[in-house]
Amino acid sequence: MTQAQNGKTFRNYIGGQWLDASNGAATPNLNPANTQRTLGTFPSATRADAQNAIQAAHDAFAAWSRTPMPKRGEILHRAANWMDARLDEIGEALTREEGKTFAEARGEVARGVSILRYFAGQCMEPTGDVYPSASASTLLFAERVPLGVVGLITPWNFPAAIPAWKMAPALAYGNTVVFKPAEITPLTAWYIVSAFEQAGLPPGVLNLVVGRGSQAGQELVENPKVKAISFTGSNEVGTRIAATVAQRGGKTQLELGGKNPIVILNDADIARAVELTVQGAMLSTGQKCTATSRAIVVRELAKDYGEALAARVKQLRVGDGMQSDVYMGPLVSADAEKTVLEYIAVGKNEGARLVTGGEKLRGDEYDSGFFVAPTVFDKVTSDMRIAQEEIFGPVVGVIEAKDIDDAITLANHTRFGLSASVVTRDLNLALRFMREIEAGIVHVNSMTAGAEPQVPFGGFKDSSSGTREQGKAAREFFTQWKTV
């Protein structure tokens, strides 16, 4: 399949039909490990295409919202099974278009399957509550009903899992969807939409527009037929979208950036702390919203931990994520590579000490891709830009703390609050960290990344707009109350 994709032309999916962009524009989908290899061409959807998709979703809403929920659940189950039967194929497509290793990509697709199954199961759960009434002849109840057309705008870094965790609850609760994936990862999006097509989802219930955020995306944001936008991406784009949608009375859910700390306390097992730091910082080439970008270590352990961390990072094998011995793949794009290299220069100028990495990798294996060495800085202080701004690459800064009080203060010294991790064997210290850390997701002796579909996902402070995704929390956003 993947070889065949090279010359293949992919289309938008609108009203149950696969259609070219209305202006005929198309762009090749590049492999960031080797840009000589492409994965077919994809449309550059225009505003007119997005309008057609919104209209198709609008027209499909009445019938879909009246389809019994268990029947909607059956379609989600069938879509999950279709994807589950193709984990290798979709995982390979994801690696080839986004760059993360095949093991991670396949795992992400499997997670997408679990998410669809979880929400298929939710289709058998109660949809409201019955209340006692002051009147003897009144049956008083409140029911969760769908919103209408919802727009899903997603980033490239989890091109299977994030669309799945927005789409599954949106559809399960009876909404119709226009899905605008990141322009640079459209193939995984194509697979997910194909799964629903093959599962028998009626035409118009789920529509795909592949194209630039400023065109197709902006139409979703401005069009009054779109009742809600669920967005994951950068703070800059997300806050602008929220302002525009609010002005026309729509609803938004934002999942934004992170600057996630791992905090290493005196009694930590150093080898374990290093492994958790490396996994959190370097898997997916550091391009997770929940990636570890600050390692806050108490002074007593700083030397031993720092040496062990540097030694481990130097061993990491970087390369094409399809090779089974590779730990870390390329950055997703030339832009991403440029940003990461700029931040590395900023770190040096600010006086942080470059311990290892810090450069673009060269050589036959690397020259056609976006490869940056896994990078560690130490002597980082909390006011530096590299300790405050999201880098979104394989870069971790080590910050020394005097003691646990100082460590927690430093961990909280950021506008973000997505995830945080503590490494300690002391239960009281772990409990104190859980209470005092300002983060939506807290890990104890596990890396900052990682979540399961049945629990709420999202952050504090500037990392999120408040309403959580996944688990039962997803219902809050994708439905409204009707009291009868």
Ligand code: NAP
């Ligand atoms: P981005 O530039 O904000 O893009 C996200 C999505 O928004 C893309 O589909 C993009 O389309 C679209 N978009 C851009 N401008 C738009 C506009 N004016 N109107 C409507 N849509 C628009 O973010 P990114 O660079 O793809 O992703 C990286 C960021 O996502 C990081 O900051 C990361 O922390 C965050 N993230 C957060 C979470 C979380 O759950 N908290 C998870 C993953 C990632 P294009 O295709 O044109 O770019």
Ligand code: MG
């Ligand atoms: Mg972007």
